[in-house]
Amino acid sequence: MKIFNTLTGTKEEFVPITPGKASIYACGPTVYDYFHIGNARPFIIFDTLRRYLEYQGYQVTFVQNFTDIDDKMIQRANREGITVAELGERFIAEYKKDAEGLGIRPASVHPRATEHIPQIIQMIQTLVEKGYAYEIDGDVYFRTKQFQEYGKLSHQPLEELEAGARIGVDERKEDAMDFAVWKKQKEGEPAWESPWGMGRPGWHIECSVMANQYLGHTIDIHCGGRDLIFPHHENEIAQSECCNGVPFAHYWMHNGYINIDHKKMSKSAGNFFTVRDIAKEFDYPVMRMFMLSAHYRSPINFSKELMSQAKASLERIETCIDTLTFLRRGQDAPLTQEEQALMEKDYTARFEQAMDDDLNTADALSVVFDMVRDINTLINDGQPHSHQLTEHFLKEFEVFSGVLGLFGQKKEQGLDGEIDALIQQRQEARKAKNYQEADRIRDLLKEQGILLEDTPQGVKWRRE
RNA sequence: GGCGCCAUAGCCAAGUGGUAAGGCAGAGGCCUGCAAAGCCUUUAUCCCCCGGUUCAAAUCCGGGUGGCGCCUCCA
Numbered sequence: 001m002k003i004f005n006t007l008t009g010t011k012e013e014f015v016p017i018t019p020g021k022a023s024i025y026a027c028g029p030t031v032y033d034y035f036h037i038g039n040a041r042p043f044i045i046f047d048t049l050r051r052y053l054e055y056q057g058y059q060v061t062f063v064q065n066f067t068d069i070d071d072k073m074i075q076r077a078n079r080e081g082i083t084v085a086e087l088g089e090r091f092i093a094e095y096k097k098d099a100e101g102l103g104i105r106p107a108s109v110h111p112r113a114t115e116h117i118p119q120i121i122q123m124i125q126t127l128v129e130k131g132y133a134y135e136i137d138g139d140v141y142f143r144t145k146q147f148q149e150y151g152k153l154s155h156q157p158l159e160e161l162e163a164g165a166r167i168g169v170d171e172r173k174e175d176a177m178d179f180a181v182w183k184k185q186k187e188g189e190p191a192w193e194s195p196w197g198m199g200r201p202g203w204h205i206e207c208s209v210m211a212n213q214y215l216g217h218t219i220d221i222h223c224g225g226r227d228l229i230f231p232h233h234e235n236e237i238a239q240s241e242c243c244n245g246v247p248f249a250h251y252w253m254h255n256g257y258i259n260i261d262h263k264k265m266s267k268s269a270g271n272f273f274t275v276r277d278i279a280k281e282f283d284y285p286v287m288r289m290f291m292l293s294a295h296y297r298s299p300i301n302f303s304k305e306l307m308s309q310a311k312a313s314l315e316r317i318e319t320c321i322d323t324l325t326f327l328r329r330g331q332d333a334p335l336t337q338e339e340q341a342l343m344e345k346d347y348t349a350r351f352e353q354a355m356d357d358d359l360n361t362a363d364a365l366s367v368v369f370d371m372v373r374d375i376n377t378l379i380n381d382g383q384p385h386s387h388q389l390t391e392h393f394l395k396e397f398e399v400f401s402g403v404l405g406l407f408g409q410k411k412e413q414g415l416d417g418e419i420d421a422l423i424q425q426r427q428e429a430r431k432a433k434n435y436q437e438a439d440r441i442r443d444l445l446k447e448q449g450i451l452l453e454d455t456p457q458g459v460k461w462r463r464e
Numbered sequence: 465g466g467c468g469c470c471a472u473a474g475c476c477a478a479g480u481g482g483u484a485a486g487g488c489a490g491a492g493g494c495c496u497g498c499a500a501a502g503c504c505u506u507u508a509u510c511c512c513c514c515g516g517u518u519c520a521a522a523u524c525c526g527g528g529u530g531g532c533g534c535c536u537c538c539a
Contacts, residue, residue: 027539028539029539030537030538035539036539038538038539039538039539040539041539042539043539070537071537072537072538154467154468154534154535155467155468156466156467156468156534156535157466157467159466160465160466160467160535161466161467161535203537224539225538225539226469226533226534226539227533227534227537227538227539228538228539229534230534230535231535231536232538254539255539256469256470256533257532257533257539258539259532262531262532263532264532264533264538265539266537266538266539267537267538268537268538269538293476293477293487294476294477294478295477295478297469298469298470298477299469299470299532299533300476300477301476305475305476305488306475306476306488308488308489309475309476309487309488309489310476310487310488311488312487312488312489313476313486313487313488316487316488319501319502320502322501323501323502354478360478362476362477362478362486362487363477363478363479363485363486365477365478365486365487366477366478366485366486366487367485367486368486369485369486369487370485370486373486373503376501376502376503377502377503377504379502380495380501380502380503380504381503382495430497433497435497435498438497438498439497439498439499442499442500451500451501452499452500453499453500453501453502454496454497454499454500454501455500455501455502460500460501462501
């Protein structure tokens with residue numbers, strides 16, 4: 001597949017370091033609160049990347065960290081009167097609930113910063129020894145001037161970065177662009193012992209260390225949100241490459257933002273919706289549908305209206321799957337020419353072509369919709385259809401579903417005695433042309449969230 | 465100030481040199497006891513504007529206009 005590589009600014013064919021294997025590092029959440037839908041975008045997108053690479057036969061090692069020590073963690077923990085560790089535990093658990101709902105599979109490893117303090121200290125020590133980092137009164141900074149390639153990911157000339165640097169920088173630093181890799185303990189902060197005294201790691205160093213530990217010196221793909229390009233990812237590159245002397249990651253992938261009223265959603269701006277809150281109004285898969293309906297690098301505007309659109313779209317696919325499932329339970333029929341012809345159409349090839357093109361999920365979904373319409377057109381006649389046909393397309397949906405992490409997850413509805421009895425009763429009433437009674441039963445079921453559809457093949461029902 | 469992105473129908477969104485995919489919403493029709501679901505038809509002579517290159521441009525180049533982002537914690 002082709003990947004747009006932020007490092008080179010071009011689309012490139014993905015060639016892994018080790019044939020048949022792919023190593024991916026994705027920056028995970030800081031677990032100080034529920035995550036918002038802007039945070040959810042990279043989780044969903046890169047989970048889809050992982051699924052697609054696995055579908056293509058790669059053995060994928062996917063690492064996503066939990067940042068469980070930083071300023072925000074400390075603030076929040078203090079505010080709630082609990083320890084940073086307790087806060088972390090709590091929101092890691094909450095992350096997992098939302099992630100599961102969104103169809104985000106657990107990573108191969110979910111390392112936590114606080115569980116890698118010795119390794120972090122060791123990497124900092126190496127950097128200090130090599131002259132890439134220096135200590136000032138318990139703080140340790142990275143010497144950006146020492147790394148010639150600093151700025152290669154964000155494509156910013158170092159001088160210009162300096163020109164834009166803010167006032168209020170720590171005057172003790174050798175250079176305004178230098179960043180902290182180790183922070184001296186302040187009053188009331190959790191801290192660990194180190195060669196530079198009590199302190200805690202800077203933000204950027206944890207990713208360098210954990211990527212290194214679980215994936216090696218050089219990894220295939222590193223991904224995250226666009227806002228991490230500078231300085232976070234730039235700093236990761238500096239630390240890792242100066243420490244190990246080899247390229248850190250071959251491919252860098254960055255997703256676009258989620259906007260609200262065309263402005264970037266962010267915690268600090270306050271214009272955000274948590275995934276947990278949206279889930280009260282829309283099912284989790286609707287959020288995933290929303291995310292996948294546009295290309296991952298484009299910014300997308302979030303609104304309830306767009307969620308409703310995503311919901312209706314998703315239902316269109318689910319309904320088609322439901323109908324196929326329903327037909328498969330019903331009467332079989334010999335395979336017709338039309339059915340044969342439809343089964344020979346190669347939706348999979350088009351789907352793969354779209355996904356191969358830098359994960360074009362919007363285009364891939366359009367293939368699914370084409371298939372849905374073609375199936376519906378064929379089975380619209382109310383006749384029984386070959387089980388061979390229904391099997392074929394249910395399998396096709398399963399493939400697409402496995403890659404996108406969407407639709408078709410619902411378990412086949414078991415036979416429910418009570419519902420069946422009522423449906424039976426209603427059928428009797430209909431036969432006797434007692435439509436008042438028939439409608440009464442239909443309304444009764446509707447109140448319980450059971451929707452009925454009368455089809456020539458029998459009565460089909462679905463929940464919600 | 466530096467660097468960069470985006471502009472396609474009422475809404476969303478693919479397409480990036482060969483004559484506008486797909487979804488949502490709307491309208492009309494078919495089907496239905498009525499519904500629901502679905503199907504069919506319909507909705508951009510045209511892709512922000514102005515120039516240019518080309519046999520050919522929404523797609524490339526130049527210039528505008530509008531919107532957004534990074535340079536600071538941020539997915």
